[in-house]
Amino acid sequence: MILYFTGNCYGKSFFIKDSTKTVADSMKETKNIVDSYKDKLYTLGGLSISEDGRWSAVTQLYANGKDSLLIFDSRQKNPVMKLSGLSSPISFLPDNFLYATVKGKVLFIDLITKSRKELDNVKQSGILKGSKEVYVLDNNKKVSVYTSKGILSRQFQGIERLVSDKEKILIGISELKEIKSELEDKSSVSIKTTVLTDLSGKVPAELYGNKNMLDKIQLSENNSYLLLTEKRVDEKDVRIMAINLKTRKKRSFSIGEATSFLKFEVYELDHGKSLWIDVWKKEMPEKTIPDIWYGYDGDLKAKHNGYATLHDYYLWQHQEEEPILVNDKKFPVMVPVQNTEYVLAFNPRVNFKYRTRVPLPTYYLYHLKDKTYKTIFHHSLETIISDDGSIMVSYDSEEKQWILYEVKLGIQHSIGGYDLKRPVFEDSGDHIIFESNKGLWQYTIGKKELSVIQETEEKKVSILSSDQKTFNAEYHISGRTFSKNENLLLTMKDEKNQTLYALYKKGMIFSFSVQTPNRITAAQMTKNNEQLYTIEENYNMPPRLYQTQIKKSNKKLIYADLDADRESSAIRQEIIKYKNSEGIELKGLLYYPIQFKGNQQYPMIVHIYQVRSNDSNVYTYRGDDVGFDLRALLKKGYFVYLPDIVYGEKGAGRSALDCVHAAIDALTDHSAINRQKIGLTGHSMGGYETNFIATHSHRFAAYISGSAHSDLVRNYFSYNYNTHIPQIWRIETGQYEMGVSFAEDKERYFNNSPIHYVDQVSAPILLWTGKKDENVQWDQTMEFFMGLKRFDKQVIALFYESGDHTFYETPDNNKDITKRSLEWWDYFLKDVDDIPWINQQIKKDAF
Numbered sequence: 001m002i003l004y005f006t007g008n009c010y011g012k013s014f015f016i017k018d019s020t021k022t023v024a025d026s027m028k029e030t031k032n033i034v035d036s037y038k039d040k041l042y043t044l045g046g047l048s049i050s051e052d053g054r055w056s057a058v059t060q061l062y063a064n065g066k067d068s069l070l071i072f073d074s075r076q077k078n079p080v081m082k083l084s085g086l087s088s089p090i091s092f093l094p095d096n097f098l099y100a101t102v103k104g105k106v107l108f109i110d111l112i113t114k115s116r117k118e119l120d121n122v123k124q125s126g127i128l129k130g131s132k133e134v135y136v137l138d139n140n141k142k143v144s145v146y147t148s149k150g151i152l153s154r155q156f157q158g159i160e161r162l163v164s165d166k167e168k169i170l171i172g173i174s175e176l177k178e179i180k181s182e183l184e185d186k187s188s189v190s191i192k193t194t195v196l197t198d199l200s201g202k203v204p205a206e207l208y209g210n211k212n213m214l215d216k217i218q219l220s221e222n223n224s225y226l227l228l229t230e231k232r233v234d235e236k237d238v239r240i241m242a243i244n245l246k247t248r249k250k251r252s253f254s255i256g257e258a259t260s261f262l263k264f265e266v267y268e269l270d271h272g273k274s275l276w277i278d279v280w281k282k283e284m285p286e287k288t289i290p291d292i293w294y295g296y297d298g299d300l301k302a303k304h305n306g307y308a309t310l311h312d313y314y315l316w317q318h319q320e321e322e323p324i325l326v327n328d329k330k331f332p333v334m335v336p337v338q339n340t341e342y343v344l345a346f347n348p349r350v351n352f353k354y355r356t357r358v359p360l361p362t363y364y365l366y367h368l369k370d371k372t373y374k375t376i377f378h379h380s381l382e383t384i385i386s387d388d389g390s391i392m393v394s395y396d397s398e399e400k401q402w403i404l405y406e407v408k409l410g411i412q413h414s415i416g417g418y419d420l421k422r423p424v425f426e427d428s429g430d431h432i433i434f435e436s437n438k439g440l441w442q443y444t445i446g447k448k449e450l451s452v453i454q455e456t457e458e459k460k461v462s463i464l465s466s467d468q469k470t471f472n473a474e475y476h477i478s479g480r481t482f483s484k485n486e487n488l489l490l491t492m493k494d495e496k497n498q499t500l501y502a503l504y505k506k507g508m509i510f511s512f513s514v515q516t517p518n519r520i521t522a523a524q525m526t527k528n529n530e531q532l533y534t535i536e537e538n539y540n541m542p543p544r545l546y547q548t549q550i551k552k553s554n555k556k557l558i559y560a561d562l563d564a565d566r567e568s569s570a571i572r573q574e575i576i577k578y579k580n581s582e583g584i585e586l587k588g589l590l591y592y593p594i595q596f597k598g599n600q601q602y603p604m605i606v607h608i609y610q611v612r613s614n615d616s617n618v619y620t621y622r623g624d625d626v627g628f629d630l631r632a633l634l635k636k637g638y639f640v641y642l643p644d645i646v647y648g649e650k651g652a653g654r655s656a657l658d659c660v661h662a663a664i665d666a667l668t669d670h671s672a673i674n675r676q677k678i679g680l681t682g683h684s685m686g687g688y689e690t691n692f693i694a695t696h697s698h699r700f701a702a703y704i705s706g707s708a709h710s711d712l713v714r715n716y717f718s719y720n721y722n723t724h725i726p727q728i729w730r731i732e733t734g735q736y737e738m739g740v741s742f743a744e745d746k747e748r749y750f751n752n753s754p755i756h757y758v759d760q761v762s763a764p765i766l767l768w769t770g771k772k773d774e775n776v777q778w779d780q781t782m783e784f785f786m787g788l789k790r791f792d793k794q795v796i797a798l799f800y801e802s803g804d805h806t807f808y809e810t811p812d813n814n815k816d817i818t819k820r821s822l823e824w825w826d827y828f829l830k831d832v833d834d835i836p837w838i839n840q841q842i843k844k845d846a847f
Contacts, residue, residue, distance in 0.1 A: 039062070039063075039064050039066075040564065040565075041062070041063065041542075041564065041565055041621035041622065042060045042061055042062045042063075042067075042564065042621060043060075043061050043521075043537070043542075043543050043619065043621050044058045044059065044060065044061065044521070044522075044535045044537075044543035044544075044545065045058065045059050045061050045521070045522065045535070046058060046059035046061075046069075046089060047522040047523075047524055047533060047535055047545075048089060048090055048091070048092065048524070049092070049524050049526065049531075049533050050092035051092070051094075051526065051527050052526065053074065053526040053530065053531035053533075053547070054073065054074050054075065054096075055071065055072065055073060055074070055092050055096070055098075055111060056071075056072045056074070056533050056545065056547070056558060057069055057070065057071045057072065057090055057092075057098075058070055058072075058535060058545055058559070059086075063621065063622035066084075067084075067086075068082055068083065068084045069082065069083040069084070069086055069090065069100075070082055070559065071083070071098065071111070072545065072558050072559060073111070074547055074556075074558065078559075079559065080111065080114075081109070081111070081114065083100065083102070085102050085103060086100055086101065086102055087101050087102060087103060088100075088101050091127045093108075093127075093132065093134070093148035093149075094132050094148045095148050095149055096110065096111045096112050097109065097110055097111065097148050097149055097150065098111055099127060099134055101122070101125060104120065104121065104122050105118050105119060105120055105122055106118070106119040106122050106125050106134070106136050107119075108134070108146070108149070108150030110149075117150045119136055119138075119144075120138075121138045121139045121140065122136055122137070122138055122139075123137045123138055123139050123161075124136075124137040124161060124162055125137065126162075126164055126166060127166060128145075128164065128166065128167060128168055128170060129166060129167050130167040130168035131167075131168050131200075132147070132148045133145050133146060133147060133148070133153065134146045134147075134148070134150075135162065135164065135170055135199075137159055137161065137162055141157065141158050141159050141160060141174075142155060142156070142157055142159070143155065143156040143157075143159045143162065143170075143172060143199060145170070145199070153202075154202055156172060156197070156199055156204060158174045158176075159172040159173065159174055159197075159199075160173050160174055160175050161173050162199075163217055163218070163219065163226070165219050165223045167223070168200055169198075169200050169219065169223055169245065170198075170199045170200050171196055171197070171198060171199065171200075171207070171217075171219075171226060172196070172197045172198075172199045172204070173194065173195075173196055173214075173217065174194070174195040174196075174197065175192055175193070175194055175195075176192070176193045176194075176195060192211065193209060193210065193211050194208070194209070194210060194211075194212070194213075194214045195208065195209045196208040196209075196217070196226070196228075196243075198245070205248070207226060207243050207245075207248065208228070208241070208243060208250070210230065211233060212230040212231060212232050212233065213230065213231045213232075213233070214228050214229065214230050215228075215229045215230075215231070215238075216228060216229045216263065216264065218266075220242075220266050220267075220268050220272075220275065221266070221267060221268055221469070222268045222271075222272055223245070224244065224245060224246070224268055224272035225242045225243060225244055225245060225266070225268075225272075225275065226242075226243040226245060227240060227241065227242050227243075227264075227266055228240070228241050228243075229241075229255075229261070229264070230252070231258050236257050236258060236259075237254045237255070237256060237257055237258070238254070238255055238256065238257070238258045238261045239252045239253060239254050239255065240252060240253060240255055240264060240277065240279070242275060242316065251316070251321055251322070253314075253316075253322045253323055255279050255312065256279075256281065256312075260281045260282055260283070260284075261279070261280075261281060262280040262281060262282055262309070263280045264277055264278060264279045264280065265277070265278040265280075266278075267336045267471065269336060269338060269339060269340050270318075270339065270340060273317070273318040274315065274316060274317045274318055274340050275314075275315075275316040275323070276313070276314070276315060276316075276336040276343075277313070277314040277315075277316060277323065278311055278312075278313055278334075279311065279312040279313075279314070280309060280310075280311060281309070281310045281311070281312065282305075282307035282308070282309060282310070283307055283308045283309075283310050284306070284307050285302075285307065285308065291303075296351055298348075298349030298350060298351055298352030298353075298359070299349045299352075300354075300719070300724070300725060300726065301724045301725060303724075304721075304724040305724075310332070311327075311332065311333065311334070312325060312327055313325070313326050313327060313334045313343075314326065315340060315368060317340065324368075326343075326368055328345065328366070328371065330345075330347065331345035331346060331347055331364065331366065331373075332347055332348075332349075333345070333346050333347070333348055333361075333472070333475070334366065335471050335472045335475075335477050336471055337385050337389040337392065337471070338385060338386075338387065338388060338389035338479060339388065339389040340368070341367065341368060341369070342365050342366055342367045342368060342389075342407070343366050343368065344363050344364070344365065344366070344383070344392075344477065345363070345364045345365075345366035345373060346361040346362060346363050346364060346475075347361070348361040348475065353728070354725060354726045354728045354729050355728060355729055355732050355733060355741070356397075356729050356733050356734075357723075357725070357729045357730075357734060358474060358475065359475075360379040360380055360381055360397050361380055361475065362375060362377065362378050362379075362380075363375075363376055363377040363378075363380055363383065363394065364376065365405075365407065374410070376392070376394075376405045376412060377392075377394040377396065377403055377405065378396055378398065379396050379397045379398040379399070380394045380395065380396070380397070380475070381394075381395045381396075381397040381476065382394065382395045382476040382477075383395075383475075383476065383477045383478075384423045384424075384425065384478060384479065384480050385471070385477070385478070385479045386425045386429060386479070386481070387425060387427055387429070387479065387481045388429070389407065390406070390407050390408055390429065391404065391405070391406055391407065391425070391429065391445065392404070392405050392407070393405075393415070393423050393432060399414070399416075400416075401414050401415065401416035401417070402414065402415040402416070402420060402423065402434075403415070404432075404443075404445070406445075413448060415432075415434075415443055415450060417450075418434075418436050418438050418439075418441060418450075418452075419436050419437055419438060420434040420435070420436050420441060421434060421435045421436055422434070422435045422463065422480070423443075423480065424463055424466045424480045424481065424482055424488075425479075425480060425481045425482075426481070426482060426484050427481050427482065427483050427484055428484045429445065430444065430445060430446065430484075431443060431444055431445065432445065433463065433482070433488070433504070435461050435462055435463055436460075436461065437460045438452070438457070438458055438459075439452040439453065439456040439457045439458060439459055439461060440452070440453040440456040440461040440463075440490065440492075440504065440509075441453070442507060453504065453507065453509055454509065455502075455509045455511065456490075456492060456502075456509060458494075458495075459492040459493060459494055459500075460492065460493040460494075461490055461491070461492050461493075462490065462491045462492075462493075463482075463488060463489075463490055464489040464490065464491060464523065465482070465487075465488055465489035465525070466480050466481065466482045466488065467480070467481050467482065468480045484506065485505075486505070486529075487503040487504070487505050487510075487529050488503065488504040488505065489501070489502075489503060489523075489525055489532075490502045490503070490504055490509075491520065491523075492511075494515075496517070497517065497613075497614065497616050497617060498515045498516060498517045499515070499516055499517075499518070499519075499520055500513055500514075500515045500516075501513040501523070501532060501534075501548070503529070503550070511553075512532070512548065512550045512551075512553045513532070513548055513553065513555060514553070514555060516536065517538060517617060518536035518537060518538045518541070518617055519536065519537050519538060519617035519618055519619070520534050520535065520536050521535045521536070521537060521543065522534065522535040523535075525550075529550060530549065530550055530551065531547060531548065531549060531550060532547070532548040532550060533545065533546070533547055533548075533558075534546050534548070537617070537618070537619035538617045538619060539568075539571060539573050539591075539616065539617055539618060539619060539620070540568050540569055540570075540571040540572075540573070541568060541569070541619065542560070542561060542564055542565045542568055542619055542621070543619060544557060544558075544559060544560040545557075545558040545559040545560075546558060565621070567594065567635075568619070570594055571591065571592075571594065571634065572591065572592040572596065573589060573590065573591050573592075573616065574589075574590045574592070575587055575588070575589060575590075575613070575616060576588040576589075576590050576641075576643075576663065576666050576667065577666070578643075578662050578663055578665070578666035579662065580646070580648075580655070580658050580659045580662050581658050581662070582648050584646055584648075586613070586643070586644040586645075586646065586659060586662070586663070587613035587616075587643075587644050588612070588613065588641055588642060588643035588644060588663045588666065589612060589613060589615070589616055589641070589642040589643075590639065590640075590641050590642075590667070590670075591630065591634055591639065591640040591641075591642075592634070592639060593634055593636075593637045593638060593639060594634045594635050594637075595637065596672070598672060600672065601671075601672055601673070601674040602637055602638060602639050602672055602673065602674060603637075603638055603639070603674050603677035603678065603679070603701075603825070603829035603830060604638060604639035604640070604641055604673050604674070604677070604678045604679070605633055605638050605639070605640050605641070605678075605679045605680075605681060605825060605829075606640075606641045606642075606643065606660065606663075606664070606678060606679065606680045606681070606700075607624075607625070607628055607630075607640065607641070607642055607681050607682065607686070608642075608643065608645060608656065608660060608680065608681075608682045608686045608689050608690065608693075609625070609645075609682055609683070609684070609685055609686035609689070610644075610645050610646075610685060610686075611644045611645065611646065612642035612643065612644055613642075613644050615642070623814065623818055625683050625686075626683050626706060626707075626806055626807050626814055626817065627681075627683060627704070627706050627768065627814070627817035627818050627820075627821045628681060628683065628818070628821065629818050629821075629822070632818070632822060633822070633825070636822065636826070637830075638825065638829070639672075639673055641663070641664075641667075643659065643660060643663030643664075644659065644663070645659040645660065645689060646659065647736070647737040649739075650748075650751075650752075651736075651738060651748045651749075651751060651752035652688070652689070652692075652712075652736045652737060652738065652752055653688070653689070653692030653693075653712070653751075653752035653753070653754065654692075654751065654752060656689040656692060656693060657692060657693050657696050657697065660680070660689075660693055660697075661697065661699070664678070664699060675699075676701065677701050677828075677829040677830075678699060678700050678701060678829075679700060679701060679702045679703065679704070679825055679828065679829055680693060680694070680697075680700045680702075680703050680704075681703065681704040681705070681706075681821070682704075682705065682706070682708070683705075683706040683707055683708070684706070684707050684708065684775075684776060684805065685735055686708075687705040687706045687707055687708025687709075687776075688708045688709045688710075688754070690703055690704070690705040690708065691705050691708050691709070691710050691754035691784060692752065692754045692757075694754070694761050694763070694765055695754050695757035695758060695760045695761055696757060696760065697762075698762055700763050701763055701828050701829055702763055702764050702765070702766075702824065702825070702827075702828035702829065703761075703763060703764070703765040703766070704765070704766045704768075704821055704824060704825075705765060705766070705767050705768075705781075705784075706767075706768045706769065706817070707768070707769045707770065707773055707775075707776045707778075707781070707805055708767075708769075708776060708780065708781065708784075709754075709776055709780050710753070710754045710755045710758075710780050710781070710783050710784035710787075711753050711754075711755040711780065711783060712731065712736070712749050712752050712753040713742065713749050713750065713753055714780075714783075715727050715730075715731060715780070716728060716731045716732075716742055716749065717742075718777070720774070720775065721774040721777075722774035722775040722805070723775075731749075738752075754784065755783060755784060755787055758784065758787030758788055758790075758791065758793075759787070759791040761788060761791075761793050761795075763794075763828075764793075764794035764795070764828055764842070765788065765793070765794070765795050766795075766796050766797075766798070766820070766821070766824050767781050767784060767785055767795065767796070767797040767798070768781070768797065768798035768799075768800070768817055768820075769781040769797075769798075769799060769800070769803070770799075770800045770802070770803020770804050770805065770807065770810075770813065771799055771800065771801050771802075771803065772801075772802060772803060772804045773803065773804050773805045774804070774805070775804075775805040776805060778799065781797060781799070782797070782799075785797040794841065794842060795841070796837075796838065796841050798817065798820065800813045800816075800817070820837070823835050823837075823838065824838065827842075
C-alpha cells in the first residue's frame with residue numbers, strides 16, 4: 001500500500017490511499033515504454049572458462065529474473081548450448097565435460113556430442129578439482145563419486161551431509177541411532193552416534209565416532225585439520241577437537257559453557273604445524289529497567305545484538321596436547337601474523353567516539369612468550385602482512401601515508417605520497433607493489449626506494465590476481481602476496497576511462513590487449529596465462545564476450561547478440577568538462593534523446609549522486625537507480641545529464657549546489673536543451689543533494705527526492721538502525737565529508753541542512769521513501785514534507801509501507817515509483833496535465 005500526502009487543500013491536510021485505475025494516454029505510454037524492454041534486455045555475468053580456454057560460459061541476466069546460461073566453443077561461432085533454470089554456477093570438467101545443477105538434479109554434459117546424463121533426487125553435490133571428480137549425495141543418504149565423464153567411481157551409504165575443500169578432501173557425516181531400554185520404567189530411548197568418515201580415497205577411513213553432540217564442523221584454511229565442536233551429553237561445556245587429516249591424531253580442549261559459545265575461527269601457522277584459534281563468546285548484560293546507555297561505551301552495536309562479543313585466543317602448537325590460552329585484559333583483540341612468536345594486539349573500542357565507521361586503533365606487537373608489547377602503528381585503516389610475518393605495512397589515516405615495520409630489526413619507516421593503495425608483498429620479501437591512480441609503484445624494502453613501474457605512469461592501475469588471506473575483516477588486516485616468478489594480472493585506465501590489460505613480472509610490464517573504451521565487467525585468465533576472457537560493454541553497446549590470445553595480443557569476439565538491443569546504438573553521449581568554483585576539473589555525462597533532432601528543443605533531467613563520470617561506459621538494461629530509468633527517459637524525448645559533484649570546505653550541500661550550477665553553465669552552447677524545462681532528481685545521498693539544491697536554486701522546473709536526509713544536525717546526532725552504529729562518522733569523515741565535528745563548526749552544519757531553508761523552495765517537488773528504511777529514517781522525508789507544507793509549497797510525498805532504502809526486496813515499489821517519476825516529469829516538463837494523482841495537489845482548487 002502507498003500513502004501519498006499532498007500540501008494544503010482548502011487549509012486542510014489529508015492523505016489518500018491511491019486507488020486510481022484509469023490513467024491518461026501519456027500514463028499508458030509511460031508503462032508501455034518501460035515494459036517494452038524490461039523483458040527483452042539483459043546483461044552478461046557469471047563468466048566461467050575451462051582450464052585449457054577452449055570452453056566458456058556466461059549467464060544472460062534479465063531484469064525479470066528469467067536467466068539463461070550460454071556455452072561457447074572458441075572453435076565455433078554462436079553458442080553451442082543454452083541452459084535455463086540452473087541453481088548454481090557451472091564447472092567445466094576435463095575431457096570436454098560440463099557439470100551443472102538444476103532443481104535437485106546434477107547434469108553431466110558431453111560438450112562434444114551434446115549428450116547428457118541426469119542424476120535425480122540430489123541433496124548435495126560439488127567438484128573435487130584436484131582429483132577431477134564430482135561427488136553427489138542423494139536424499140537416500142547415498143554418496144556417489146563420479147569421474148569427470150560421469151562414470152561412477154565409488155559409492156558410500158548412510159551419509160547425512162558432506163564437508164569438502166572442493167579440491168581433494170571429502171568428509172561424510174553420518175548419524176547412527178541405537179535404541180536402548182531403560183530398566184526402571186521399561187521405556188525406550190534413542191541414542192545417536194555421530195560418525196565422520198574420510199571418503200577422499202577409494203577406501204573410507206573413520207575419523208571420529210562418538211555419542212557427543214556435534215555442531216560446527218569445518219576444515220582449516222590449508223586443509224591440514226578437520227575441526228569440530230562437541231558437547232558431551234553429561235556436561236555443559238563445549239570442546240573443540242582438531243583431527244590431523246594426515247596422521248588421524250585427535251586433540252581436544254574445553255572452551256567453556258555452550259550457552260556463551262558463538263563460533264570459532266582457525267588459522268594455520270608454521271605451514272600447518274600450529275594453530276591459532278579465535279573463540280567467539282557472548283557476554284549477556286544484566287537486564288535493567290530502564291535500559292541504560294553509558295557515554296564511555298565504544299560498542300553500541302552490542303545493544304542491538306543483546307550481548308557483547310568477547311574473544312578467547314589459543315595457540316596450539318603441534319607437539320602439545322592442549323593449547324595455551326593467551327588472553328590479555330589490556331588487549332581484547334589479537335590477530336595472528338603468520339608465526340607463533342607474536343601477534344598484533346589492540347583495544348579498539350576504549351572510549352570510541354564513532355568519528356570513523358570503525359575504530360582506527362593503535363597496534364602493538366605482542367610477544368606471546370614473555371607477554372611484552374611494543375607500539376608499532378597508529379590510526380590504522382588497513383594493515384597488510386608479509387607471507388612469513390616478518391614485515392607489515394599499515395596505513396596511518398592521520399598522517400595519510402603507509403608505515404612499514406620490520407619485525408626482526410624492530411624499526412619502522414614511512415612510504416608516502418602518490419595516493420598508494422592495496423599493497424601486495426612479493427613472496428621473496430624483496431618488494432611491495434602498490435596500486436594507485438598515478439601508476440603501479442614498486443617499493444624495494446632493502447633500499448627503501450619507491451619507484452613507478454615504466455609504462456604505467458599517470459594511469460589508474462588495479463591488481464587482479466594476487467593471493468589474499470584475511471586475518472580480521474572488521475579492522476582490515478590481511479596477508480596479500482604474489483609469486484616473484486609468476487605473472488601478476490593488471491588493468492590500467494587512463495583519464496578517458498579507457499582500459500588496457502597487462503602482465504607484471506620482475507619489474508617489467510607486458511601489455512597484451514588493445515586499449516578499449518569499453519567497461520570490462522568480468523575477466524578470467526587460463527591457468528597457463530595464455531588466454532584472457534572478458535565481458536565488455538559500453539553505454540551504446542550491449543555486453544559482449546571476448547577471448548584474447550596473450551602472447552599474440554590477438555583479440556577475438558566470441559559472442560555479441562546484435563539483435564537483442566539494436567536501439568542502444570542510437571544512444572548518443574557527450575562528455576561535458578567544467579570546473580567548480582574551487583577550480584577542480586569535473587565531468588558530466590550528457591545523453592541525447594533517442595529521436596533527437598537538432599531543430600527542436602527538449603526538456604532535461606539532471607540526476608545526481610556525487611561522482612558520475614566513472615560510469616561513462618556503463619550499459620543500461622534496466623533502471624539505473626531506484627525510481628530513475630535512463631533508457632525510458634531517452635525514449636520519451638528527454639536529455640539526461642549526470643554531472644560530477646565533489647565536496648569541499650563549504651560542506652556537502654553547498655558544494656553540490658556549486659558543482660551542479662557549474663555543470664549547467666557548461667551547457668550554454670546546447671540550444672536544443674529547453675532551459676525552462678529542467679528537472680533535478682536523486683536518491684539517498686543524491687536525494688540530500690537534491691533537497692539542498694531545491695532550497696537554493698531557481699534553475700529547475702521540478703524536483704524528485706528519494707530516501708533523503710533533510711536535517712544534517714539531526715542526522716549527525718542520530719543512531720543508524722541499519723548499521724547499528726551512530727551516524728556521526730558518516731557526516732564527519734564518511735560520505736558527507738564535513739571534516740569537522742558539529743562543535744568545531746556549527747555554522748557549516750547549519751548552512752548545509754536543507755530543512756533550514758525549506759521556505760525557499762521555488763518549484764514543485766515529489767518526495768518518496770520506504771517506511772522500513774533503517775538507513776535513512778523515513779521521518780526525515782516527513783520532516784521535509786511538513787516544512788514544505790507549512791510554507792505552502794507544491795509538494796507530494798509518497799510513503800511506501802513495505803519499502804526499505806533501495807526497494808531491492810520490493811520490486812513492485814520500484815516499478816511504481818519509476819512510473820510515477822516519469823509521470824511527474826511529463827506533467828511539469830512536457831505540460832501533460834491529465835495525471836489525476838498529481839492534479840489532486842496542483843489543481844486542488846478544482847476539487
